[in-house]
Amino acid sequence: MKFLRGKNKYPEAEQRNESISDAEACPLEANLETMLYKIKQELGDSPDLVTRSFEIGSTPSIPVRVVYISGLADEQAINEYIIRALMVDTAESKLEIDCNHVFDLILNNALTIGDVAVLTDWNELIFSILSGDTIILIEGHAKAIASSTKGGQWRAITESTTQVNIRGPKDSFNESIATNIALVRRHLKSPKLRLETMRIGNVSQTNVAIMYLKGIVSDELLQEVRQRLTDIKIDAVLDSGYLEELIQDQTLTPFPTIYNTERPDVISGNLLEGRIAVLVDGTPFTLIVPTIFSQFFQASEDYYQRYDIVVLMRLIRYTSFFILLLGPSFYIAVTTYHPEMLPTALLINIMAQREGVPFPAFIEAVIMEATFEVLREAGIRMPRAVGQAVSIVGAIVLGQAAVEAGVVTGLMVIVVAITGIASFAIPAYNLTIAARMIRFPLMIISAVLGFYGMTLALILLVAHMNSLRSFGIPYLAPFTPFSLKGQKDTVIRAPFKSYVTQSRVIDQTNAENTQTQTDELKSSASESRK
Structure with missing residues (x-):
């Protein structure tokens, strides 16, 4: 998938954008048939575009058209609250209907649906149809009524699959931005909760919303988020990952500087801390800004368990991160340059194992780590029924076969296995990926300079992290600058x-x-x- 900033390089998309821009300045027409023809031409005479024609009144009758897209709109609501109201209830009420007042009569007295709006702009009319609304056109009136009938098939609210917890709420976001906003409001029943919406994407016209708590969020932060989202020039936004890359402070870093989650309780907790949530229609993953490094080690369950249990769990997570980052590098440095740091019995055992291995420790570690990464990726991309079995069985079989063949030592298999297990203890998957990426350069510098190189690399890594900002907030806060x-x-x-x-x-x-x-x-x- 390609998305572009600045000038559109796709001629058909550019032509489409120009037609929308031209239509923005054109009001709707009063001729009903002309309007229907233009709508069909604009949407390519699509077969899922439904138009229902009927007349209301008797002396004389007034033509009315109902337009919607099948699959995007709730057809049961359309039949019950719009078509029935216009065809049956209007006739039974015996109201005097004339051409001059029919629009106000339908808008204020006939429709039994809650959310309606008057449209006078062509682009807004097309966008409403494509969003699942039902458009009511009346002969002789250069405006339309948009009724909110968004429906169709949506994924049900289920338990989160990426951020699993034992205790706490089990609901998670789905692909409907309206549902996601409602889930947040259920957790925060406060009048201070504010919602702002916008559309991003010249072609996709994706609905994007920001949520924050007034009086808690910083005004400077709120203005910065608004400005960065407004400045985005892109053809389409299909997931929140598009916005994450476009609004982050720095892209040349392996560390994630924007947090994402599909849990409403996590969003609510961060809003209470003065952060801002960015919700994108069509994806269950919501962005949280700004983000600090320690945030990636926090799980939602931390606030539903006793604090002493949470302290132990977080210490395990931080320890797992250092094992993931430094485990193979430490093994390479010790066995290659610093064997005197090992107990004599262990050193003799390692040397005995390495006697039949033809590769140095660095090549041995690279082979095993690369194999493990391939197995991990294969397990994710394989069908769910066989993916887990392939990753686990493959690791066991390949590890045992590699040791028996004399390609690697048994201790190297243990180091790689512990490193892989440690990666699953970190709650944030994107931070795990960052650590896995950094691990390979650390292995190289450890193979060249030993502990001295590893120490130098860690100093540079901490300096880099200290230079990072997330919407102006230091990435390592509250460690540096220190806050008690x-x-x-x-x-x-x-x-x-x-x-x-x-x-x-x-x-x-x-x-x-x-x-x-x-x-x-x-x-x-x-x-x-x-």
Whole structure:
């Protein structure tokens, strides 16, 4: 799939965009047949475009047309609340209907559906039809009535498949943005919850919404999010991943700087901390901005279990991250350059195993890690019924066969297995991918310089992470700049009784940055006076 910024390189898409732009300046026409002809031409005379023709009134009768797309609209609601209301209820009410007042009569008295709007713009009319609304056209009136009848088949609200928890809410987002917004509102029944919508994509016209809590979110952050979304020039938005790449501060980094989730309770908790949620129609994954590094080690279940259990689980996750990042590199450095750091018995055992292996430790580790990555990817892409069996059985069979063939040592298989298991302990899949990518350069530098190279690489890695920002917020906050209050929900989770107010890492970081800048200005001013 291709998506472009700036000028459209697809001639047909560019022609389509120009026609929409031209139509925006044109009002609707009062002639009913002309309007129907233009709608059919605009939509390519599609067979799923349904038009229902009938007349209301008797002296004289007034032609009315109902237009919608089958599959996008709820046909039962259309038949019950629109067509029945216009054909049967209007006739039974015996109201006097004339051409001059028929539009207001239908809009205010005839329709028994809740959400209706008056359209006078051609582009809005086409967009309403493509969104699942039902359009009512009346002869002699250069405007239309749009009734909200969005329906069709949607995936039901089910349990999350990517962020599984034992205790806590089981609902998760689906592909309907209206359903996702409702799920968030069920968790936060507050009048401070604000919703803003926009459309992004010259061709797809995808509905995008931002949600935040007024009075908690920073005004500067809110304005920055609005500006970045408004500045996006793209043909289509098919998933929130498109927006994630376009609005993040820096793209040349393996670390994710925007958090995504399909859980409404996670969205609600982050909104309470002063963050902003970006919802995209057509995908269950919602973006959260800004994002800090420690956020990727937090699971929704952390706030539904006792704090002492959560402390243990988070320590395990952080330890797993370092094992995933440094496990193979540590093995390569020790066996190649620093064997004196091992106990004598273990060193003799390793040397005995390596006696029949023709490859150095680095090549051995690369072979096993690459094999494990292939098995992991194959297990994901295979059909669900056989994918898990292929990954597990393949790892066991290949590992055992590699040891028996003398290609790798048994200890290398253990190191790779522990590294792979550690990757599954991290709640955020995108952070796991980042660690897997960084692991290979660390293996190379460990094979060249040993622990000295690994230490140098870690210093550069921390410096890079310290330079990252997510909508102006330091990526390593509240570790650097250090915030004592922010440590209550990073590596550990303090008891809820210690929270006097809702923890807001964003405000704490901004306040400390402002204080630091103020202190620097005072210091420079004092030096200049001296």
